Each structure stands twice: as structure tokens, then as C-alpha cells.
Amino acid sequence: MNRPLPGGHWGKSIEVDQNDPALCLGGTSRAETEEDHRGDSLVVIVDQRILERECLASSLLSLDPVVQVRAVGSFLELQDLQVEASAILTILNGKKITDPIVRSELQEFIALVGGVPVIIVADSEAPADILTALESGARGYIPTNVSVKVAAEAISLARAGGIFVPANAVLALRETIRATESSPKPLTGVFTSKEAAVVEALRKGKANKIIAYELNLCESTVKVHIRNIMKKLKATNRTEVAYKLRDLM
Known part of the structure; x- marks a missing residue:
């Protein structure tokens, strides 16, 4: 070394x-x-x-x-x-x-x-x-x-x-996923309709290319939406976005 x-x-x-x-x-x-x-x-x-x-x-x-x-x-x-x-x-x-x-x-x-x-x-x-x-x-x-x-x-x-x-952390994540899937709440009060669609994809762990394909967007546009989502949530990365979405929803 x-x-x-x-x-x-x-x-x-x-x-x-x-x-x-x-x-x-x-x-x-x-x-x-x-x-x-x-x-x-x-x-x-x-x-x-x-x-x-x-x-x-x-x-x-x-x-x-x-x-x-x-x-x-x-x-x-x-x-x-x-x-x-x-x-x-x-x-x-x-x-x-x-x-x-x-x-x-x-x-x-x-x-x-x-x-x-x-x-x-x-x-x-x-x-x-x-x-x-x-x-x-x-x-x-x-x-x-x-x-x-x-x-x-x-x-x-x-x-x-x-x-x-x-x-314990794995179990906590499992409960978070279950709770999110069983009782989704609308996101349009916080995000635009496109941002809300990107948020749903982020929650499912989808990559930017997949999100762009499914939403018929350019990958660069998806990145812009993700930056806006991070700004609204005051998050610094995708991990924090997922974590804060749990509390939000």
C-alpha cells in the first residue's frame, strides 16, 4: 500500500x-x-x-x-x-x-x-x-x-x-417499501405532473435511461427533473430523495 x-x-x-x-x-x-x-x-x-x-x-x-x-x-x-x-x-x-x-x-x-x-x-x-x-x-x-x-x-x-x-436496517427499509406501496399519496401538490412521474420512477429504483424511455423524454430532460426534485426536497443525492419521499408520502 x-x-x-x-x-x-x-x-x-x-x-x-x-x-x-x-x-x-x-x-x-x-x-x-x-x-x-x-x-x-x-x-x-x-x-x-x-x-x-x-x-x-x-x-x-x-x-x-x-x-x-x-x-x-x-x-x-x-x-x-x-x-x-x-x-x-x-x-x-x-x-x-x-x-x-x-x-x-x-x-x-x-x-x-x-x-x-x-x-x-x-x-x-x-x-x-x-x-x-x-x-x-x-x-x-x-x-x-x-x-x-x-x-x-x-x-x-x-x-x-x-x-x-x-x-434492523433491512427490516426498516422493507417496512418503508410496504407502507409506500400500500398507501400512495398524490405528489402533484409538491411536484409538477412530469416531476411526479419521475418521482414514482425514482421510488422504484429505475435508471435515468429507463425513465426517459417510459416517459418519452430525453435523458437530459429527466436529469433536469431530478435536479428540480432534489432542490424541492433539499436533497443532495438520489438516496436522500428516496429517504425524504418516504416521510413526504
């Missing part, structure tokens, strides 16, 4: 003792592990809070001694490790994934690490936050109210190529 990593919210470097055992758990020594490790079992925790990251690293190791665990304070420290990870656990520490700056930095980091799965750990269980994380490229979203065992299983799933989301 010899590429420059972004700073910002996660880029504040924290001075860490190079002999800190939390930097390399599950091996005999830092030097030996860095030399022999191929990244197939290395999980890296990125968390500015030293105590929390060391505790989480130790807990994960106790569940699976075969897994190597590194705990660092920032993306910049992760760059200094000079290793290839099998998964990266990023702790938000109260930050909101829907914050444009946080989301932008996360997207940049995910792009830099390539195919290494990045998993978000955050306090929120809001569907909009989870969807934003997944849209940013995260391969999992772990709320802080789950057990370490669940977190370990989520990491394993991401390492195997899957995507983890909390069950």
Missing part, C-alpha cells in the same frame, strides 16, 4: 509507540510479521481513539487467533505500515457519513486501496446513512450497538466478497 492516502477527518496523525502491541496482534514481532505477511488474513482498524482501537483489536483476535490485526490512528499511519490488508475497518467516531466532506474523503480512500474491502463502523442505523456508505464503495456497515462477534462475522463476510448491513 505504497500510495498517498488522504488526510482530513481521518488524516490527523497520532504519535504511536512503534512497539505498541496493538499495532501487530497475532504475530511474534512487528518486523517479522511485516516481512512474512501476505495480507490474506490482515485486518486493519483505523480509529483515532487509542484505547478503543486497542480493545477492539484484542477482542477480534480473541475470536479468531489466526487473523492478524493492526490498529492505527489514521489513514496516514496505514500508509506507513507498508502492508496489504484483507479488510480495513474504519471507525467514524461520531462523524456522519452523509457529511459531504466525510463522504468525499471516504470515497477517495476507498479508491486508493483498490479492491481491499472497507467496512464502516458508526453510531447511526439510519437507512440513509447505510445507503450512503454503500454508495461510497464501502463493503459493509457495522453499527456500534452490535457485539464484537457480529462485527467479526461482518468482517469475514466482506473479506469473502460479501456486503454486510444490519438486519
Whole structure:
């Protein structure tokens, strides 16, 4: 991982003792592990809070001694490790994934690490936050109210190529879909007739090309309608549009 990593919210470097055992758990020594490790079992925790990251690293190791665990304070420290990870656990520490700056930095980091799965750990269980994380490229979203065992299983799933989301969020989305489908309300009081038609298509997850075809519109016209819809809802992306439509309807 010899590429420059972004700073910002996660880029504040924290001075860490190079002999800190939390930097390399599950091996005999830092030097030996860095030399022999191929990244197939290395999980890296990125968390500015030293105590929390060391505790989480130790807990994960106790569940699976075969897994190597590194705990660092920032993306910049992760760059200094000079290793290839099998998964990266990023702790938000109260930050909101829907914050444009946080989301932008996360997207940049995910792009830099390539195919290494990045998993978000955050306090929120809001569907909009989870969807934003997944849209940013995260391969999992772990709320802080789950057990370490669940977190370990989520990491394993991401390492195997899957995507983890909390069950409560999936159930909440299901109920939202059911409620919307069973009791639709007219949208003409908020949107024009064309915008209302586009809204209905957006609710069903249709792509712009499909919407344009079904409504006999140019794709550029559909984009204009979507921008107007986002402006009326004060939303910044399609995910927020879908989330706010639930409340509206």
C-alpha cells in the first residue's frame, strides 16, 4: 500500500509507540510479521481513539487467533505500515457519513486501496446513512450497538466478497417499501405532473435511461427533473430523495 492516502477527518496523525502491541496482534514481532505477511488474513482498524482501537483489536483476535490485526490512528499511519490488508475497518467516531466532506474523503480512500474491502463502523442505523456508505464503495456497515462477534462475522463476510448491513436496517427499509406501496399519496401538490412521474420512477429504483424511455423524454430532460426534485426536497443525492419521499408520502 505504497500510495498517498488522504488526510482530513481521518488524516490527523497520532504519535504511536512503534512497539505498541496493538499495532501487530497475532504475530511474534512487528518486523517479522511485516516481512512474512501476505495480507490474506490482515485486518486493519483505523480509529483515532487509542484505547478503543486497542480493545477492539484484542477482542477480534480473541475470536479468531489466526487473523492478524493492526490498529492505527489514521489513514496516514496505514500508509506507513507498508502492508496489504484483507479488510480495513474504519471507525467514524461520531462523524456522519452523509457529511459531504466525510463522504468525499471516504470515497477517495476507498479508491486508493483498490479492491481491499472497507467496512464502516458508526453510531447511526439510519437507512440513509447505510445507503450512503454503500454508495461510497464501502463493503459493509457495522453499527456500534452490535457485539464484537457480529462485527467479526461482518468482517469475514466482506473479506469473502460479501456486503454486510444490519438486519434492523433491512427490516426498516422493507417496512418503508410496504407502507409506500400500500398507501400512495398524490405528489402533484409538491411536484409538477412530469416531476411526479419521475418521482414514482425514482421510488422504484429505475435508471435515468429507463425513465426517459417510459416517459418519452430525453435523458437530459429527466436529469433536469431530478435536479428540480432534489432542490424541492433539499436533497443532495438520489438516496436522500428516496429517504425524504418516504416521510413526504
